[in-house]
Amino acid sequence: MTEHPTIHDVARIAGVGIGTVSRVINDHPSVRPATREKVLAAIAQLHFKPNPIARSMISKRTGSIGVIVPFFTRPFHIEVLRGVQNALSHEQKELVLYNVENDIQRDHYFSEIPMHRKVDGMLIISLPPEDIFASGFREVGLPTVLIDAYSPHLTSLVVNNVEGAYQAVKSLLDKGHRHIGFINGIIEGNFKFNQANDRLIGLHRALGEAGLTFEPNMMVESEWDRHAGCVAALHLLAQVPRPTAIFASSDVQAIGVLEAAKSLDIAVPAELAVIGFDGLEVAELLDLSTVQQPMQQMGEIGIAKLFSHMADPHRTPELVSLATTLVERNTTRHVYKDEKKV
Amino acid sequence: MTEHPTIHDVARIAGVGIGTVSRVINDHPSVRPATREKVLAAIAQLHFKPNPIARSMISKRTGSIGVIVPFFTRPFHIEVLRGVQNALSHEQKELVLYNVENDIQRDHYFSEIPMHRKVDGMLIISLPPEDIFASGFREVGLPTVLIDAYSPHLTSLVVNNVEGAYQAVKSLLDKGHRHIGFINGIIEGNFKFNQANDRLIGLHRALGEAGLTFEPNMMVESEWDRHAGCVAALHLLAQVPRPTAIFASSDVQAIGVLEAAKSLDIAVPAELAVIGFDGLEVAELLDLSTVQQPMQQMGEIGIAKLFSHMADPHRTPELVSLATTLVERNTTRHVYKDEKKV
DNA sequence: TTGTACGCGTTATCAA
DNA sequence: TTGATAACGCGTACAA
DSSP: OOOOOOHHHHHHTTTHHHHHHHHHTTTSOOOOOHHHHHHHHHHHHHHHOOOOOHHHHHHHHOOOEEEEOOOTTHHHHHHHHHHHHHHHHHOOOOOEEEEEHHHHHHHHHHHHHHHHOOSSEEEEEEOOOHHHHHHHHEEEEEEEEEOOOOBBEEEEEEOOOOHHHHHHHHHHTTTTOOEEEEEEEEOHHHHHOHOOOOOOHHHHHHHHHTTTTGGGGGGGESSSHHHHHHHHHHHHHHHHOOEEEEEEESHHHHHHHHHHHHHHHHOOTOOEEEEEEEHHHHHHHHTOEEEOHHHHHHHHHHHHHHHHHOOOOOHHHHHHHHOOOEEOOGGGGGOHHHHHHH | OOOOOHHHHHHHHHOOOHHHHHHHHHTTTTTTTHHHHHHHHHHHHTTTOOOHHHHHHHHHOSSSEEEEEEEETOHHHHHHHHHHHHHHHTTOHHHHHHHHHHHHHHHHHHHHHHHOOOOSSEEEEEEOOHHHHHHHHHHTTTOOOEOOOOOOBEEEEOOOOOHHHHHHHHHHHHHHHSSEEEEEEEOOOTTTHHHHHHHHHHHHHHHHHHTOOGGGGGEEEEEESSHHHHHHHHHTSSSSSSSSSEEEHHHHHHHHHHHHHTTTOOOOTTTTTEEEEOHHHHHHHTTOOEEEEEEEHHHHHHHHHHOOOOOOOOOOOEEEEEEEEEOOOOGGOOOOOOOOOO
């Protein structure tokens, strides 16, 4: 319960003015070595640390950056955060985590955080802010970068979801699949650069190239979690004709698909091919094919972009698009030799 | 780039003094309804938000709590954090994340954070602070709670690792195993209430009850990750006689054990039983037996304890011990019918 | 080179 | 019920 020493205490002990102490702390050049020593001695003696709150009162800088993220929702976000932490550990910045669990909380943060100036910069993960909020961030001059989301008003970092979905579906088509179930994520936010929408486009493109048409009953919108994936798969597997392959929008959903297949006694990959999206470690463990997103890299690049915006507040927003990588594993190993011609 | 309005601007617009504005903001009772309306109107007009930095300058409270955690190391920590977030979402507190990757960083945080007063309370996960640091937290009056770590100076929340290890080993003994390999975590910090040490004690106790003695070559100290678990398992499986069961200190290590077994063509559970520790979701997915820790609950209780310390700074430290739960799945399903009498 | 006074945006005290 | 004024701890012109 000791009281914290202030700059005044140090000045008194060292027998100098507070200005000098301040100069020593911020190693300002014009201070004689001898007095600097005295001050440093006093600082050491009192275990003095400058109060960061008082400091940021003047400097308008807090030394911390905020991250808004749906923390619980998907392991994907954890991986991105890992990248963020990684990039941040080299800088001297603190990380303030704003977890959002619902739309109300999200909009609350979107409208409050720009005003409260407790962070020097913001990273927003997988949450596309409406234009009104996005421009709000710009207006108050709070540097902000979007990851896995897009807004024309803010620098945005996305993966090429069209291409990713295309890769996945094409690989299935190449293996002879003609009825491919698609478990899409929830389409939310604006529809431009929406993950779910983009993946649907990629699906269409791959089907189109193969001369197939999209069958509406082969697509289900689903939450990103395992249980939802399982339910969605059960629905798809009840269709006639039954899909011989399922492409899920997340690895976790894909795991739900595997569970659904197991419960229906459908062999994977012999009777059903399964491919996920994300590239989580658990996909590797379960030998699950997937479309790999550069998750950690997204976090790292996001921080890098944010820093360049903090260094130059007038920088114009840009759109950075990263590529995905198809990772084929056991769950798509089986080749259908046109057992059922379509 | 709009400048932020201050309490003075509001006062001027509303034609009142700043004191009155302050009273309205903090809804102090003694302010006439009419003037309150005027002030509220001015606040709305200017989109005024009180500056939290200036606020905490006076109040000495920041509205945020800090968490020191080895973020990257283990999924276990993520789960605990989930519980923390969960408990925190109901309060109006922000979460500042301090990720530590090495001892230097850890000690840096331990010595700096108590001094810099940017948080109202601290949660430290899986990092036992040395006495000098622990008492430091107390002395500066920063409420601090330890999770999965122990210090006599701070309220500590631990699981009963002795009992957990005992449960695991006993279940293996009950199935006829007589040579049980043990992959321990790294023993660090003080040895009292050390996770790794406690689990070793539990192992000894179970062996003792079964009239067996501890075989030193059946234990390996290992990092908590998958690869280390694999390497450790390969070492154990090269011993003579070969262990018929392996108890790993984390589920992730246990997954490494499964990989080692596969690479050596050893069937699980027929030729080798495997049990982990933690109770991650991935253990369920891989049908891996494990000792379940109440991970989210640890986070939630940690926050609850922290809050009670913040409410009453003079509260004395306490030790809370939580129970583990044995979860038996496929990897320990096989029963050894004394194939090799010992 | 060094000390003093002022300001950052609030809350709290104290007259009025 | 109100308004002026003093803190809070620091950075920084400005004067010495």
